[in-house]
Amino acid sequence: xxxVVQSPLSLVVHEGDTVTLNCSYEVTNFRSLLWxxxxxxxxxxxxxxxxxxxxKKSGRLxxxxxxxxxxxxxxxxxxxxxxxxxxxxxxxxxxxFGNEKLTFGTGTRLTIIP
Amino acid sequence: xxxxxxxxRYLIKTRGQQVTLSCSPISGHRSVSWYQQTPxxxxxFLFEYFSETQRNKGNFPGRFSGRQFSNSRSEMNVSTLELxxxxxxxxxSSLASGGTGELFFGEGSRLTVx
Numbered sequence: 476x477x478x479v480v481q482s483p484l485s486l487v488v489h490e491g492d493t494v495t496l497n498c499s500y501e502v503t504n505f506r507s508l509l510w511x512x513x514x515x516x517x518x519x520x521x522x523x524x525x526x527x528x529x530x531k532k533s534g535r536l537x538x539x540x541x542x543x544x545x546x547x548x549x550x551x552x553x554x555x556x557x558x559x560x561x562x563x564x565x566x567x568x569x570x571x572f573g574n575e576k577l578t579f580g581t582g583t584r585l586t587i588i589p
Numbered sequence: 590x591x592x593x594x595x596x597x598r599y600l601i602k603t604r605g606q607q608v609t610l611s612c613s614p615i616s617g618h619r620s621v622s623w624y625q626q627t628p629x630x631x632x633x634f635l636f637e638y639f640s641e642t643q644r645n646k647g648n649f650p651g652r653f654s655g656r657q658f659s660n661s662r663s664e665m666n667v668s669t670l671e672l673x674x675x676x677x678x679x680x681x682s683s684l685a686s687g688g689t690g691e692l693f694f695g696e697g698s699r700l701t702v703x
Contacts, residue, residue, distance in 0.1 A: 507690065516696040517593075518632075518679070525689060563632065563647070567690075574637075574686065577646045588659030 477502045479566050479579035480549030488554060489588050496549040496583045506575060507567040508540050508547045513582070514560045521549070521562075551585075559587045591616065591694035593682050601701045607668040610698045614661050620644075621663040622692065623655060626677040635678075638663055639686035650651030667700075675702045 482497045500508065507525045511518035514527075522531045524540035524547060531538050540547045553557055561582040570576040594613040602608050614621050623635040624647075634647035638657035655665040661682075667674055676700050681692035 509691070512692075517679070517694040518692075519694070520691045562659060567631075570645050574635065574644045575693070577622075578634065579632035581629070 477566070477568060477578040479564055479580035481564050481583050483583060484581070484586040485586070487586045487588060489578040490554055490556060492584060492587075493550065493552045494554060496551075496562050496564075497548045498557035498566075498580060500545050500547075500564075500578070502566040502568035502578055504567060504569035505542070505545075506569070508549075509567065509577065510538055510549050511565065512560045513563055513589070518563055528540045528555050541571070547550050552586075554587045556588075556589055558588045559585060561585070590680045593680055593693050595678075595680050595695035595698050596696055598696065598699075599699045601703060602670050603703050604670055604672060606670050607666060608670060608700060609664055609666045610678055610680075610700075611664045612665075612680030612682075612695060614663070614680075615693055616684035618684055618693070619661050620683045621657055622681045622683075622688045623663070623665050624681065625649075626679055627675075632679065634690065636642070637686070644686050652675050666689065670702045676698060 478501045510521040522538045527542040535552045537554045563582045564580045565577040618641045622637040624632045637645040643658045652668045657663045677697045679697045681694045
C-alpha cells in the first residue's frame with residue numbers, strides 16, 4: 476500500500492529560525508511529490524517536484540526531491556508568524572485502477588513563536 | 590475566478606443518519622476528488638470523479654459514495670453515520686484527471702456525528 480510519512484509531526488520554533496520538514500514516500504509508479512500549506516481549512520499549493528536534485532524556490536521556501544532515497548525536504552528560512560500552519564506532503568503514483576492518484580502524509584504542524 | 594465551493598460548511602448529525610455534501614469545482618475543472626481529514630490520519634483519499642465517472646477509489650466502506658454531474662459539480666454521501674465519521678471533508682478540483690498535479694481545495698465541510 477502507498478505510504479507517505481512526514482516528520483516531525485509538530486515543530487515549535489522562534490521567529491527568524493530556519494526549519495526543515497521531511498517527507499519520505501513509498502508509492503507505486505511514482506510520478507510527483509507535492510507540498511501544500513494548510514493554515515485554516517483549505518490546503519494551498521506550494522511546490523510540485525518531479526526530478527531529483529533540482530531545488531524549487533519560492534521566496535523563503537525551497538524544496539528538493541531525492542528519488543533514489545524516496546525523500547523530499549521543505550526548507551523555510553527566516554520564519555515568520557505567518558508561516559504557522561500544517562505542511563502536507565503528497566506523493567503521486569499510479570493506483571490499482573491504473574489511474575494517477577495522490578497519497579498524503581499526516582502533515583507537520585509548524586508553530587512560529589514571535 | 591471563483592474557487593472550489595463546498596456546502597454546507599458545518600453540520601451536526603447523529604449516529605445512523607445519512608449526510609450529503611456538495612462540491613462545486615473551479616470553472617473548467619472536470620476532476621473532483623474527495624478527502625477525509627482527521628487529526629490522527631491526515632488526508633485520506635475517498636474517491637475521484639472525472640467527467641461523471643469514478644476514476645479512483647480509496648479504502649473506505651460502501652457507506653461512502655459519490656457522484657458527479659454533467660456540470661462537474663460533485664456530491665458525496667455517507668449513510669448510517671458512525672462516530673468515527675466525524676471529520677473535515679475536503680473537496681479538490683483539477684483540470685485533468687489523476688492528481689499527480691496541483692489540486693485546488695475547498696474550505697471543507699466539518700461533520701460532527703453525535
